[in-house]
Amino acid sequence: MTASNLLRSSRLTSGISQGDLATRARTSQPEVSSIESGRRVPTVDTLERLLRQTGHRLVAVPGVGTDAPEAGERIASALRSDSVDSALRAFIDYSDNLARHSGASRFALGIAEPRPTGSLAWDAALAALVDYWFSKSRLPKPDWTKASSRVLTRPESPQLSDYDLEPDLDDVPAEFRRRNVLIERSTLASV
Numbered sequence: 648m649t650a651s652n653l654l655r656s657s658r659l660t661s662g663i664s665q666g667d668l669a670t671r672a673r674t675s676q677p678e679v680s681s682i683e684s685g686r687r688v689p690t691v692d693t694l695e696r697l698l699r700q701t702g703h704r705l706v707a708v709p710g711v712g713t714d715a716p717e718a719g720e721r722i723a724s725a726l727r728s729d730s731v732d733s734a735l736r737a738f739i740d741y742s743d744n745l746a747r748h749s750g751a752s753r754f755a756l757g758i759a760e761p762r763p764t765g766s767l768a769w770d771a772a773l774a775a776l777v778d779y780w781f782s783k784s785r786l787p788k789p790d791w792t793k794a795s796s797r798v799l800t801r802p803e804s805p806q807l808s809d810y811d812l813e814p815d816l817d818d819v820p821a822e823f824r825r826r827n828v829l830i831e832r833s834t835l836a837s838v
Contacts, residue, residue, distance in 0.1 A: 650694050651685040653759070654701075656716045658683070660760045660791065661701040671700040712744035712756065713737075715773060719761025722769050734769060735806040735834075738776070742835045745780040753784055760791035768805035771797045771826045778822040779835070799827035806830065 658668050658679075665683070669676040679697070681687040689697070695705045713721070718741035725733035745753055757777040764770055774797035781788055791797070804814055805828070816824070818831040 649685065650689055651683050652716045652720065653705075654679070654689075654694065654697055655683040656759045656762065657698055657701040657703040659762065661703070663701065668697065668700055672697050706755070712747070713741050714756045714759060715741070715761045715777060716759050717741075719764050719770075719773055722766075722773070723762070723764040726765050726769070731806060734764075734766075738769070738772060738806070739834070739837055741773075742776055742780070743837050745776070746836060749784050750786075753780060754786050757781060757786075757792075758789050760789070766805060767796075768799060768803045768828065771799050772805055772823070772828045772830060773797075775820075775823040775826045775828050775830070776835070779820050782822060797826060802827045802829050804829040806834070 658665070663671075665679040666676045669679045672679075674697075678687075682689050682694075682697070691705070698705055718737055721737035721740075722734045725731070725737060745756055748756060757780070761770075761773055764773070774792040774794070778788055778792050781792075804811075807813075814829040814831045816829070818833060819829055820832050820835075823830050
């Protein structure tokens with residue numbers, strides 16, 4: 648995760664504006680904006696100071712790979728380009744990464760809330776995916792995965808086109824069914 652994504656995600660999760668963060672951290676709003684946009688890469692000390700003002704901490708854990716905010720950004724970018732296949736690829740890559748890790752590393756990859764992707768179905772699918780892999784490790788579920796905004800009002804499959812078969816409900820994990828996201832277990836790993 649980049650410093651810009653980490654700071655933006657932490658700030659948005661905390662529900663504070665760039666101006667509020669700047670005031671709390673005794674810096675300027677343009678400074679916060681330049682970090683969040685990626686125009687400026689902060690020092691570790693600066694990033695840590697800003698994160699503390701959002702109620703977050705900077706922690707290093709073993710493991711490398713895509714986390715929830717990065718997966719959400721990739722999915723959103725794919726959707727803006729009208730590429731459902733690329734959105735699905737980003738989702739599967741994230742699932743593969745969660746599968747490769749366990750314990751604290753898996754927790755670190757799912758704890759930060761991704762920004763909305765532009766699709767309620769993909770937002771719910773990301774929450775279901777984190778819930779699914781965290782359940783396998785008996786990890787506590789991040790609050791963002793429990794949000795009502797990450798539950799669909801009716802069953803939907805975000806990755807299907809008009810020519811795909813409907814998912815087999817017996818193969819849809821409970822974490823997905825609870826959110827009305829129809830993605831089969833077999834879709835959660837690369838082949």
